[in-house]
Amino acid sequence: MGWMKYFRRARWARERAEEIDCYIEIETAENVERGMAPDEARAAAQRKFGNRQLVQEEIREMNTIQPLETLVRDVRYAARALRRSPGFFCTAVLTLALGIGANTAIFSIVDSLLLRPLPYPQADRLAQVSLEYRGQGGGLITAVNGRIWELIRDGSPGLDKAVYSASVTGINLAFPGQNRAEFARQQRVGSGYFRVLGVAPRVGREFSADEDRVGGQQVAVISHALWQRVFAGDPGVTGKTIHLRGEPHQVVGVMPADFRTNSVVDVWTPLKPSTGGEGEGTNYHVIARLPESLSWAAVQQQLAAIWAARPRTRRTNQVEEYRLIAFPLQASFTRDIRTPLLILWSAVGMVLLIACVNIASLLLARAGSRSRELATRLALGCGRAGVVRQLLTESVLVSAAGGLLGLAMGYFALSGLEKLAGDLFPVWQPVQVDMRVLAATLGLSLLTSLVFGLAPALHFSRIDIHGNLIQGGSRGHAGRANHWPQRFLVVTEVALGVILLVSAGLLLRSFAHLRGLDPGFDPNRVLTASFSLQDARYKDPVAVGRLFRTGLERMRQIPGVESAAVTLSLPFEGALNVGFHRLDGPAAREQGRTEITNFTYVTPSYFETLRIPLRRGRVLQNSDSASTAPVAVINDAFAAAYFREQEAVGSHFSLGQQQVEVVGVVGNVQSAAGWGQFGPFGQVPFIYVSSEQAPAKIMDLAHNWFAPHWVVRGTGRAAALKAGMEQAAAAVDPLLPISGFKAMDEVRAGTLAMERFMMSLLAGLAALSLLLSGIGLYGLISGSVLERTRELGIRMALGATFGQAVSSVVLPGFWLTLAGLSIGLLGAMAATRVLRSMLWGVTTTDPLTLGAVALGLILVAVAASLAPAARILRLDPANTLRHE
């Protein structure tokens, strides 16, 4: 009823005005009939009607929506009140904006990676079929071997599944009849891979089961980006031939532009799985889509049955620790980043909480200093509800402004974070501030303002009107009792800040520890580039040997190059795992038992190029060739694992069909952690074999997964070096493109990217919390100075020293800081447990970190007390007394 009128107000007002005009007309006419002069008649009529404005006003007011009008009035009033104290307003808005901005940025990342579904239709029905390890520590192994894949394939009817290889390798892509090649990233996937994900090729089709078996047709599906880059988006691309790894493949399909997996791929080829495929290792991954008819529980039962019925091997007792399960694909993809992201999320949550506590304490302080104004309003008949409403409106205004500003800050922070995070996380979908984030942010700011604005508002609607008005507001001791809520808030704030500071400090220490570890080689001025030997032309070891020799000769001729080498895998990378048998030495007790270790072939100059120290014996030499006895160099970790002191050199083990003699021991080089080691890198056992002597079978297998690298140490500009390397490689074989240039020192820095990311973000958040705690303390202390100005003046007039006055004001702040500090340190002990998996070389109770945090906080408390203390200094006791 009233609603419609609200919008037709103008019309109503007109009608009413006209009606009143008519009334006056009629009344005037009557008066004239009674014999008055026209002018007088009109005046009398108007007199009789009374105050026309008032009547119209009252009618207009009936036509308004009362709450809306009140709201507008409240907002106006609140805005006026805030304008009167710009200091408070800016502090509050900035505080909130910082908290909300940090939250917006981090939540956008969390949302796009953890919360939003994978970019496939009905992504919640996708599973990664994995082995769950139920022994010590537990864990999930997503890789299976050919036999297990066949069991899954044949034993789970009704489950739509596909097998794929998770490794993406650089390969050479060439065109028939052209003497040029492109470097492309290739992934091998089984037939049905795209069907299971639920994404159809944009052009053409995916692989058939017939193409996806050993000896099947050579076909390829290409990415949208490659299609555009190489074929200029030619719709007739299907049926064309491309050379991958030197073998002709027919293009059968093109994926859509928005198709993404957790790695960047240019071209997919059939996996052609077999029982003993991929060197019999666990190099297959299985994805499955649950149909509507199958529940997760039913699938788990199916898989458990498959696992129970599998043919047993000798090592059954050990394998009982495993169980075959269907693990939600999204969770499987985000396993590694889940913990760090959740930690960050809780950290920004804490910063927001600190910001809110700060706002609440600011509001409390402010309401305290306005008690007189509020009391006046109460006395003038503005109800208690009115005062609460007004204070709430103010805090909602603050939070709306803070929310908007925070959103802008978050938006900018995100663009910076995205660069950082893009290298760390598989980014499924563009990380952006979207409607979800927007809604979350605005909801958050409204909630905070209501929760944290309500407490002070309710608190102050109970003001003692009489006391406040009679005694002049800012005087008396009534105000002092009201400090407890604010003190409590400041303690909370400090305690939360301490938890963040300790966490950041521990990560910082951990990072410094990792950064300080010896990489085992000299990474400076070393440039590497990879090339693919997954190439029909290099199946022959002789051809490979020739390539390495001539290539290295040319590389060494580049100006400024000191030395050059080839290696199958670089430091910090995961290496090829090979099985070997020990033939002598004390640990050959279990003859015939296969041991697994890390393997790389290198050219003899490798140790010199990377400056890896030799411990005992000799390094590889050019004389170690296909025609001499096979030798190997091992590292310290290998020697420690299998030999006692001094006896490693001269011992033997068998590798493939060869018997290999250990001729030297070199220092450990940091590589990807494995074998029960966790962390950004580890020091794992290694065998180095000359590229001339590497078993052909191992080499061939290795080139399926690894692209070898040219490694060059040289002075001069990296760009010149890079160009020189490209020319050298092209001169040796124009169809062998080199790519993936990496400077070793950058690679080294990159291994700690995640640690650096977490550390810098947490450090930033901790700094923010420290700043906010400082603001909170400052607000508390300066508020109490203001409130007690008169009292302090009197005291000093009566002979109290300046020192006594200052300490009476500043000391409470210190006690609060200490209280917050102690509570926070206790909280940190509990909270840092979740950090444990990210800490290296430092315990969660690291005294240095805790001490530094304590000291830092005390310094902040001192800084926060200085300004208010200085104000006391300027107090003029006489002046204060005069004002009495």
Add this chain to the structure above:
Amino acid sequence: MPKRDTPDMLQGTLDMLILQTLVMGPAHGHTIAHVIEHRSEEVLQVEHGSLYPALHRLEDRGWIASFWGTSENNRKARYYRLTPAGRKQLVAETDRWTQLARAVERVIRPVEE
């Protein structure tokens, strides 16, 4: 803000009197005021400051409806007529009022034995 209510008549009384006036047929504001004053033998003075808002209020509640017409001496005037809902309201209001009036009278007058 507390609502302003001109306490020139008992709350609700004016509304009832307006409705009562309109029982006899449509009338414009001037007539309504006139009739009320006249029939109460000039005891009740209708302030126009409260008459027009009251008319507006009654129309808002759907008890009366308005239309533009011409007055006795051919001037434009806004006429009001009683709606069925208004008629019901008047009955209820009148009952309530008579009860109240009786009750007040009983209290004021000593009981005559």
